[in-house]
Amino acid sequence: MIKRIEELVVGNILFPLTSALYNRKGILPLYREFQKSEFYPPERLAEIQLKKLKDISKYAYQWIPFYRKRFTDAGMVPEDIQALKDIEHIPPVTRQDVIDHHHDMVDSRFTASALRADISGRGAGTPIPLAPFRKDRLVRNTSSGSTGAPTIFYEDGARTAMNWAHELRFRTWYEIPLGAREARMARVSVEYLKSSKDILLRRFLWNQLALPGVNLGEEDYLASYNSLKDFRPSVLWGFTSALTGLAGYIRDMGLDVEAVRPELIITWAAPMYEHEERLLREVFECHVTNIYGAREVGHIAALCPEGTMHINEENLLLEVEPEEPQNNNHVGEILTTTLDTTIMPFIRYRMGDVGKISRGSCACDRTLASIDDLLGRTGEIFVTQSGRMISPNFWCRTFMNPTLGGKIQRFQVVYRPGDTILIRIVKGNGFTQDIEDGLRNHLSNNFKGSVNARFEYFDEIKPQISGKYQMVVNEIEKENGSIGSDPGNS
Numbered sequence: 001m002i003k004r005i006e007e008l009v010v011g012n013i014l015f016p017l018t019s020a021l022y023n024r025k026g027i028l029p030l031y032r033e034f035q036k037s038e039f040y041p042p043e044r045l046a047e048i049q050l051k052k053l054k055d056i057s058k059y060a061y062q063w064i065p066f067y068r069k070r071f072t073d074a075g076m077v078p079e080d081i082q083a084l085k086d087i088e089h090i091p092p093v094t095r096q097d098v099i100d101h102h103h104d105m106v107d108s109r110f111t112a113s114a115l116r117a118d119i120s121g122r123g124a125g126t127p128i129p130l131a132p133f134r135k136d137r138l139v140r141n142t143s144s145g146s147t148g149a150p151t152i153f154y155e156d157g158a159r160t161a162m163n164w165a166h167e168l169r170f171r172t173w174y175e176i177p178l179g180a181r182e183a184r185m186a187r188v189s190v191e192y193l194k195s196s197k198d199i200l201l202r203r204f205l206w207n208q209l210a211l212p213g214v215n216l217g218e219e220d221y222l223a224s225y226n227s228l229k230d231f232r233p234s235v236l237w238g239f240t241s242a243l244t245g246l247a248g249y250i251r252d253m254g255l256d257v258e259a260v261r262p263e264l265i266i267t268w269a270a271p272m273y274e275h276e277e278r279l280l281r282e283v284f285e286c287h288v289t290n291i292y293g294a295r296e297v298g299h300i301a302a303l304c305p306e307g308t309m310h311i312n313e314e315n316l317l318l319e320v321e322p323e324e325p326q327n328n329n330h331v332g333e334i335l336t337t338t339l340d341t342t343i344m345p346f347i348r349y350r351m352g353d354v355g356k357i358s359r360g361s362c363a364c365d366r367t368l369a370s371i372d373d374l375l376g377r378t379g380e381i382f383v384t385q386s387g388r389m390i391s392p393n394f395w396c397r398t399f400m401n402p403t404l405g406g407k408i409q410r411f412q413v414v415y416r417p418g419d420t421i422l423i424r425i426v427k428g429n430g431f432t433q434d435i436e437d438g439l440r441n442h443l444s445n446n447f448k449g450s451v452n453a454r455f456e457y458f459d460e461i462k463p464q465i466s467g468k469y470q471m472v473v474n475e476i477e478k479e480n481g482s483i484g485s486d487p488g489n490s
């Protein structure tokens, strides 16, 4: 009973109030609207999207120099957008465009604020207290690519409010009430947590416990486990890598899971591979979902309890880059358009993810279209000579196969020019030459002999600075000078 009252107070009063002071307005009204719109007939959703697309096109043309030039170069005016498919005439925006033109991509009435945000000295994405009452309320944020320069973008709180509303929506799919306790393995280190006042506010005003999510060692996992035992959150949220690290630690140490089991685990900021999902389900025995998104455009989609990755269609228009006009029913690069008027909208943003969009009926009855076959980043996918796409999940299935049971401690796949795939392996207990032979066979069956596989053995494979192990390294992409991207949100 006391828990329920606490949830009601946090969910309906404290959280919305403090969010509004960060200029993150309208979270609850948005959220309540989602409860209805996610069941609208597809035609009605399409109508909403078209109305918003027309509005955002007019807004962007009027106020944003970058898009005005885009429209003009394409020989278009916003009035040319009369149907959703007309968006195809606007050239896609790349990460390089954002790197080169971010100041021109902001509503020109806010350019001066953006320039001031550049020199404010605030950390990327740091919210601004009492923002609605300030003239300079723009938050400067960045999204770092795994290689190459980071993108810089600006927001006034509207995008973050939308993210929160989407998060509440996703939690409701799993019957988590507003204000329920949540622990987050965040993009912060142990040292930062010790010194931050913000963390205490989150704890008491938002029912949110912050845990470190990067550079984690065994003592950090143990400390996190103990904190979870005290706090008993309904939702455990974090980077896929941090959550699987914690799950592995709990399993290996034989700790009592019952004492920390949440009702829902939310992984984000990276795809959740099959073996990772399996590990989380096996250890925690609770619902597990994954949010797909990018910091620039916010939360795009999430897995419902039926395993469908539904798109937030009320706020985002997703396309698969057409190979031929009006054929959206194939696997290709995903383009995202933010439909709501914010000071830095993204129209046809190409983030480098490959997948397929479909609108089937889901057993959860939600009518929102879905992303199927999210194969991964363009750089992680290997295209064989016959045109078959090998996704990172293929490597997971290959190396995480239960029959190998610990004989391979770690692996990394490197795509090299000239159809060469280099397999780096750290041997586990019981590794024999037979295993390499078996893997060679498996690869030649799947690649039909079109690639040259080489095996190299190491004592260890080091993680990236973020603490994440890179499963696929694409040296072909690097040669072509393309830039990786990093999803996720604050």
Ligand SMILES: [Zn+2]
Residues within 6 Å of the ligand: 304, 305, 306, 307, 308, 310, 362, 363, 364, 365, 366
């Ligand atoms: Zn569903």
